[in-house]
Amino acid sequence: MNKISLAVSIFSVLLTFNAYAENEVKTTPIEKEINIKEEPKSVDDTDKIEDKGQVFDNIDDRTLQLNKNTTDASTLTISSPFAQSSFVPDISLILDSSYAYRNITNNAFDGLITPSFRGKAGFPTNGFNLNYAELSLASTIDTYFDLMAVLPFSTSGVAIEEAFINSRSLPFNFQLKAGKFRSSFGRLNSQHEHSWDFTDAPLVYSAFFGGEQLNEKGVQINWLAPTDTYLLLGVEGLQGENEASFGTKGFEVGKNKFEEVNKPNLLVAFAKTSVDIENLTILGGLTFAGGGKRISESNDDKTKITDFDGSSKIYAGDLTFKYFFDSYRYLSLQSEYMYRSLNGINYSTKDNLSSDSEQSGLYSQLIWRFDQLWRTGVRFDMLNKNDIYENTVNINSPNNLMRYSAMLEYNPTEFSRIRLQYNHDRSKYADTNLQPVNEIFLQLNMAIGSHAAHAF
Amino acid sequence: MIKKILATFVFLLIAVPAFADVNVITAYPYIKDIAERIGKDKIKVTSLASGNWDPHFIIPKPSLIAKARKADLLIINGGQLEIGWLPQIIRQSNNPNIQSGNKGLLDLSNYVKMMEVPTSVSRSQGDVHPNGNPHFVLDPYNVPKLSKAISEKLSIMDSANSNFYKNNNIAFTKEWMLKLKGWSNKMKPFSGTKVFEYHRLYDYFLARFHLVYDGALEPLPGIPPTAKHLEDLINIAKKDNVKFILQDVYHPKEASKFISEKTGVKVIVMPQDVNAVVEAKDIFSLFDNLVNKITG
Numbered sequence: 001m002n003k004i005s006l007a008v009s010i011f012s013v014l015l016t017f018n019a020y021a022e023n024e025v026k027t028t029p030i031e032k033e034i035n036i037k038e039e040p041k042s043v044d045d046t047d048k049i050e051d052k053g054q055v056f057d058n059i060d061d062r063t064l065q066l067n068k069n070t071t072d073a074s075t076l077t078i079s080s081p082f083a084q085s086s087f088v089p090d091i092s093l094i095l096d097s098s099y100a101y102r103n104i105t106n107n108a109f110d111g112l113i114t115p116s117f118r119g120k121a122g123f124p125t126n127g128f129n130l131n132y133a134e135l136s137l138a139s140t141i142d143t144y145f146d147l148m149a150v151l152p153f154s155t156s157g158v159a160i161e162e163a164f165i166n167s168r169s170l171p172f173n174f175q176l177k178a179g180k181f182r183s184s185f186g187r188l189n190s191q192h193e194h195s196w197d198f199t200d201a202p203l204v205y206s207a208f209f210g211g212e213q214l215n216e217k218g219v220q221i222n223w224l225a226p227t228d229t230y231l232l233l234g235v236e237g238l239q240g241e242n243e244a245s246f247g248t249k250g251f252e253v254g255k256n257k258f259e260e261v262n263k264p265n266l267l268v269a270f271a272k273t274s275v276d277i278e279n280l281t282i283l284g285g286l287t288f289a290g291g292g293k294r295i296s297e298s299n300d301d302k303t304k305i306t307d308f309d310g311s312s313k314i315y316a317g318d319l320t321f322k323y324f325f326d327s328y329r330y331l332s333l334q335s336e337y338m339y340r341s342l343n344g345i346n347y348s349t350k351d352n353l354s355s356d357s358e359q360s361g362l363y364s365q366l367i368w369r370f371d372q373l374w375r376t377g378v379r380f381d382m383l384n385k386n387d388i389y390e391n392t393v394n395i396n397s398p399n400n401l402m403r404y405s406a407m408l409e410y411n412p413t414e415f416s417r418i419r420l421q422y423n424h425d426r427s428k429y430a431d432t433n434l435q436p437v438n439e440i441f442l443q444l445n446m447a448i449g450s451h452a453a454h455a456f
Numbered sequence: 457m458i459k460k461i462l463a464t465f466v467f468l469l470i471a472v473p474a475f476a477d478v479n480v481i482t483a484y485p486y487i488k489d490i491a492e493r494i495g496k497d498k499i500k501v502t503s504l505a506s507g508n509w510d511p512h513f514i515i516p517k518p519s520l521i522a523k524a525r526k527a528d529l530l531i532i533n534g535g536q537l538e539i540g541w542l543p544q545i546i547r548q549s550n551n552p553n554i555q556s557g558n559k560g561l562l563d564l565s566n567y568v569k570m571m572e573v574p575t576s577v578s579r580s581q582g583d584v585h586p587n588g589n590p591h592f593v594l595d596p597y598n599v600p601k602l603s604k605a606i607s608e609k610l611s612i613m614d615s616a617n618s619n620f621y622k623n624n625n626i627a628f629t630k631e632w633m634l635k636l637k638g639w640s641n642k643m644k645p646f647s648g649t650k651v652f653e654y655h656r657l658y659d660y661f662l663a664r665f666h667l668v669y670d671g672a673l674e675p676l677p678g679i680p681p682t683a684k685h686l687e688d689l690i691n692i693a694k695k696d697n698v699k700f701i702l703q704d705v706y707h708p709k710e711a712s713k714f715i716s717e718k719t720g721v722k723v724i725v726m727p728q729d730v731n732a733v734v735e736a737k738d739i740f741s742l743f744d745n746l747v748n749k750i751t752g
């Protein structure tokens with residue numbers, strides 16, 4: 001038995017090498033040379049296959065096909081043998097503009113705060129807005145990497161929202177991402193604004209990450225598990241400069257001096273999985289993000305928010321149920337919950353206070369695409385927990401901050417979208433008083449060029 | 457004893473991959489059926505899409521990513537038919553074999569002559585297929601070209617079974633050619649018959665059997681019918697004596713029914729892929745069904 005199995009394995013080794021060797025010889029792509037005429041000679045009808053062109057010539061072809069005049073002499077003289085235009089990357093431009101109406105002035109709205117949350121999103125002002133013109137470029141670099149860059153232009157300049165490379169040839173189902181990119185944190189974070197279901201980000205996203213979600217320089221390694229069920233695991237090492245939850249800037253207050261934090265300062269780990277039950281797809285994810293938080297307020301008024309040094313941990317879970325009635329209609333219920341604990345010390349010229357906070361928020365949205373061209377949806381937002389302890393004393397920051405949204409969308413084609421959205425926002429405070437805000441947005445989102453298809 | 461365990465281990469490590477079936481993933485069910493006829497028990501085939509959904513807008517479910525991960529070979533229709541859903545799946549599959557430009561990707565559109573290739577494209581013309589009409593499988597004369605390409609590809613990837621694949625292809629092609637004669641004969645009386653389509657899915661089928669396309673329910677590719685456009689079609693139908701409205705299985709059927717009620721033109725629901733209708737169980741019965749739907 002011993003010898004037999006050894007012999008079999010040696011034989012198999014030889015076979016494998018043999019197969020390899022043959023592969024090496026035969027790998028020249030022969031696809032282009034395939035000519036059906038070579039083969040089934042015995043079958044009388046075969047010749048017709050090659051005659052196909054003629055058959056088609058006879059038909060009354062009412063098509064988009066235009067006939068250029070090939071007898072035009074200019075087509076014979078113009079030649080550009082070194083043109084590289086076939087290497088032009090996929091280029092697209094997405095224009096987002098909106099009309100906004102709000103029950104309070106821009107100034108008053110700008111002055112509102114979400115108590116004890118640093119994050120604040122940019123917002124469309126009353127009247128007309130050019131939110132962004134987002135240029136994106138994507139192409140394969142070489143056999144090993146792809147590159148993608150997203151460059152939003154605004155009236156105040158250009159930003160590099162994302163610019164990263166993706167590996168395309170790592171073994172064992174690993175993939176590497178490096179550059180500046182939206183973290184794969186949670187469900188919504190990695191999606192671009194124009195693929196969101198609402199005009200604005202959920203409250204918990206802007207409260208925890210500000211206006212640009214968790215978008216950092218760094219690397220990501222992800223691994224698609226060798227299971228029949230979709231299971232993606234990944235870790236990211238990021239700079240952690242997002243000051244709404246992290247931050248790296250050093251500061252000096254009185255005798256206390258902190259250098260800038262050593263970077264990378266943020267670790268993100270995520271797991272995502274999905275199952276299908278008939279036409280229902282369930283997608284769930286868990287994310288952890290942990291890093292240092294060092295913030296220099298560097299304003300003269302050191303009485304209230306002060307310089308801070310400590311650490312921040314976020315735990316998040318997301319769950320999406322999407323039921324497809326057919327190719328064009330679905331009902332989707334998507335929810336995310338995030339919990340953050342921040343521990344550290346507030347430094348000011350007056351005193352140093354230990355500061356510990358436990359904050360959490362969630363959103364849940366129901367989207368119904370009831371027609372190829374129409375979608376509608378509602379969203380419920382809440383910052384449900386807002387416990388801040390300064391020197392172990394709860395400062396009683398308001399919690400259960402809510403917002404209610406509804407939207408109706410008309411998509412004349414895949415490339416254009418008109419959206420009407422209404423928000424009733426009870427999450428913002430003018431000093432210590434709740435200021436309810438009503439908002440209406442009429443948004444136009446339009447895309448030209450070649451824009452990559454979106455993920456699920 | 458240790459030697460034995462070691463030898464068995466080495467055997468498992470090396471021999472299993474050497475004898476493993478070629479894992480083939482196809483974009484659509486019709487490709488799966490052809491591939492299975494060529495590869496038989498030497499390959500394992502899974503289709504990403506199912507046949508009764510819009511082939512342009514297959515939902516990129518994460519479960520498809522898990523399927524694509526395993527592929528030694530991904531066979532696509534090509535001609536931009538998958539542009540709306542497959543690129544993301546391939547990118548997220550973390551599978552180097554099937555990335556564009558690599559050996560594990562076979563694009564069938566390279567082996568057929570595409571119809572309706574526009575010399576200029578603009579999205580003002582709707583969601584046009586810039587490389588031409590990609591629904592070429594519905595010309596039955598294209599099928600042997602596709603099977604040949606698949607057989608050649610498998611012969612390269614699994615050279616030990618090269619003859620097996622080639623012989624299967626010859627046998628399949630012979631069988632196909634015989635069926636073709638039957639279909640051609642049955643379709644002959646319908647030469648010149650004018651039809652409407654919802655989307656221009658069946659143009660290759662029409663061209664092959666000399667049926668005449670006389671309008672699409674979509675005013676432009678990808679745009680649902682409008683009242684005005686339907687009125688125009690009703691007038692054309694009356695004037696030109698249009699015989700059939702070829703309705704696919706996945707678009708809403710109200711517009712076809714509306715025209716039918718106003719004009720008496722018969723609506724027939726035509727499969728565009730294997731499994732689009734129950735009768736279309738495989739590539740043969742797909743064409744049996746298409747032909748039967750026309751010939752009644």
Ligand SMILES: [Zn+2]
Nearest residue numbers: 512585655656
């Ligand atoms: Zn099409």
